[in-house]
Amino acid sequence: MTGLHTRDSGAATGTGDRSRPRAALPALCLTQIVSWGIVYYAFPVLNPQITAATGWPAGATTAAFSLGLLVSALAGIRVGRILDRHGPRAVMTIGSALGVTSLLVVATAPNLTVFFVGWALAGLAMAATFYQPAFAALTRWWAPDHIRALTVVTLAGGLASTVFAPLTALLADHLSWRHTYLVLAAVLATVTIPAHALALRAPWPDAPPTTAHADTGESRTERSRPFLLLAAAFTLSAFTMYAVVVALVPLLMERGYTTNQAAWALGLGGAGQTLGRTLYAALARRTTVTARTTILIALGGLTTAAFAAVSGPYALLVAVSIAAGMVRGNLTLLQATAVTDRWGTAHYGRLSGLLAAPATTAAAMAPFAGAALAAPLGGYSHLFVFLAAISMIAASTAAWTSPDTDKQARSE
Numbered sequence: 001m002t003g004l005h006t007r008d009s010g011a012a013t014g015t016g017d018r019s020r021p022r023a024a025l026p027a028l029c030l031t032q033i034v035s036w037g038i039v040y041y042a043f044p045v046l047n048p049q050i051t052a053a054t055g056w057p058a059g060a061t062t063a064a065f066s067l068g069l070l071v072s073a074l075a076g077i078r079v080g081r082i083l084d085r086h087g088p089r090a091v092m093t094i095g096s097a098l099g100v101t102s103l104l105v106v107a108t109a110p111n112l113t114v115f116f117v118g119w120a121l122a123g124l125a126m127a128a129t130f131y132q133p134a135f136a137a138l139t140r141w142w143a144p145d146h147i148r149a150l151t152v153v154t155l156a157g158g159l160a161s162t163v164f165a166p167l168t169a170l171l172a173d174h175l176s177w178r179h180t181y182l183v184l185a186a187v188l189a190t191v192t193i194p195a196h197a198l199a200l201r202a203p204w205p206d207a208p209p210t211t212a213h214a215d216t217g218e219s220r221t222e223r224s225r226p227f228l229l230l231a232a233a234f235t236l237s238a239f240t241m242y243a244v245v246v247a248l249v250p251l252l253m254e255r256g257y258t259t260n261q262a263a264w265a266l267g268l269g270g271a272g273q274t275l276g277r278t279l280y281a282a283l284a285r286r287t288t289v290t291a292r293t294t295i296l297i298a299l300g301g302l303t304t305a306a307f308a309a310v311s312g313p314y315a316l317l318v319a320v321s322i323a324a325g326m327v328r329g330n331l332t333l334l335q336a337t338a339v340t341d342r343w344g345t346a347h348y349g350r351l352s353g354l355l356a357a358p359a360t361t362a363a364a365m366a367p368f369a370g371a372a373l374a375a376p377l378g379g380y381s382h383l384f385v386f387l388a389a390i391s392m393i394a395a396s397t398a399a400w401t402s403p404d405t406d407k408q409a410r411s412e
Contacts, residue, residue: 020141020202025149027199028134029156031096031192035129036157037164038184039099039122041270044246045168045263048253049177056112062246062367064112064119068102069242069364071123072130073357079127080136080353087204088137089196095128096192100185107181129192131157132356135336136349140205143340147284150336151277158273158329161245165267169260221343222354230293230342230401231358234335236394237297238359240387241328243366244304245269248321250371251380255311265314265321272325273332280333289341290402294395296334299327301391308384335359 043065051058082091102125105118127133134153142149164184171180221227245266252262283292303324310316339351374383 021200023199024137024141024202025152027195028137028153031092031129031195032131032134032153032157033160033163034188034191035096035099035125036160037167038103038188039126039129041161041164041266042168042181042184044249044266045165045259046172046177046180048249048259049172053177056115059368059371060112061115062371064116065246066364066366066368067116068119068121068123068126069367070361071120071364072126073360073364075124075127076132076360077350077353077357079133080349080351082349083133083136084347084349087140087200088133089200091128092133092137092196092200093193095125095133096188096196098122099125099129099192100189103181103185103188107178107185129196131332131336132352135352137200139340139348141202146340147281147333147337150333151280154329154332154336155274155277157332158270158277158325161270162267162274163270165263165270166260169263173260221347221351226342226401227351227355229397230338231355233293233297233394233398233401234338234355234359235362236390236397237300237331239362239366239369240304240391240394241300241331241366242363243370243387244307244324244384245328246367247370247374247380247383248307250374251307251384252317254380257314257317261314265318268318269321269325269328272322273329275322276326276329277333279326280330283330284337288402289338290399293334293338293398293401296327296330297391297398298395300324300331301388301395303327304384304391305388308381308388311381 047058047061047065050056050061079091098121102118102121105121106115107118109115109118131154135150138149138153139146168180168184171183175183248266248269249259249262252265253259257265287295303320306320307317307324310320335356336352338355339348343351370383370387373386374380377383377386
């Protein structure tokens with residue numbers, strides 16, 4: 001992490017008149033691990049126990065989780081506007097408190113209605129604490145060196161499932177799902193609320209002037225063909241990626257593996273994300289933004305197809321999970337830099353929020369849709385074949401997302 005500051009001990013941001021908050025990067029690394037691990041990755045591990053203990057249908061509990069992701073998508077646009085103007089401290093601190101509250105509601109829910117309310121609150125917390133606000137903070141504070149900062153925080157964030165999927169399974173072996181969530185809520189409160197409140201106190205720099213390669217205005221950018229096609233590609237890719245993450249545990253259990261084995265496979269996929277992100281800078285140097293977008297989404301389809309084709313041995317499934325995690329890790333950085341690579345940093349919060357909204361909506365629908373489609377498709381293996389096909393459509397769409405293509409079309 002120190003490498004991010006070696007050029008100047010009082011490293012300036014892209015605006016040249018503010019200092020980078022030294023505690024922000026390590027704090028965001030820690031809070032991304034904890035927030036993602038507890039609010040997101042604990043659910044796929046606990047859901048089988050939730051349905052068994054309550055008698056609630058798996059489709060209903062998964063729909064509640066999907067509702068949280070949908071709320072996150074809708075709230076993310078407004079959060080992006082606030083971040084552009086005021087910075088991340090209040091947003092992420094309040095979001096952490098909401099995350100704790102949401103888990104307390106989920107853990108004590110006496111019925112499905114309250115369970116849904118808890119996950120709706122969790123959606124607000126996700127919008128305010130997950131990657132999008134962290135990316136906005138690092139892009140503004142660290143520009144023009146933000147790619148290195150983004151890589152560091154996503155390297156850490158990739159460990160969320162590695163740490164918390166097995167930890168959640170371990171807790172669930174000794175506690176009920178409700179008490180497990182209460183323990184996780186206490187960890188979330190202890191780590192993330194003070195970290196966001198204390199480490200993100202630096203003054204928020206003014207937006208940098210629009211760069212030469214950026215579009216002339218955010219409204220023109222968001223209506224452009226490359227932006228719309230990129231949003232479509234990311235939406236299809238997000239649907240498959242999040243469906244795979246949530247469906248991996250039931251896929252492996254369908255094949256006879258235990259919950260702990262499935263949780264470890266999911267968790268080691270997170271280690272793959274961390275490994276994959278170390279390769280992104282080299283990939284970015286050797287490819288155009290359109291080429292790497294297309295390649296990475298296509299690789300996501302290939303790893304999804306591999307899950308469908310490989311039923312064992314367990315070590316081979318773990319290897320596929322790690323490879324899929326490597327692709328997911330690169331896709332996260334790809335999405336984090338999509339706006340700046342094409343249109344600059346001036347309206348990063350708003351444009352990234354708009355770009356992420358349909359993708360997050362698709363991610364919200366993915367767990368429910370995956371569970372609903374598994375049976376009519378003939379099981380989770382056939383579901384993964386279906387998801388792989390969608391990824392390939394997304395890759396084809398991504399091939400047409402170059403801003404230069406849009407400029408050529410307008411000139412004609």
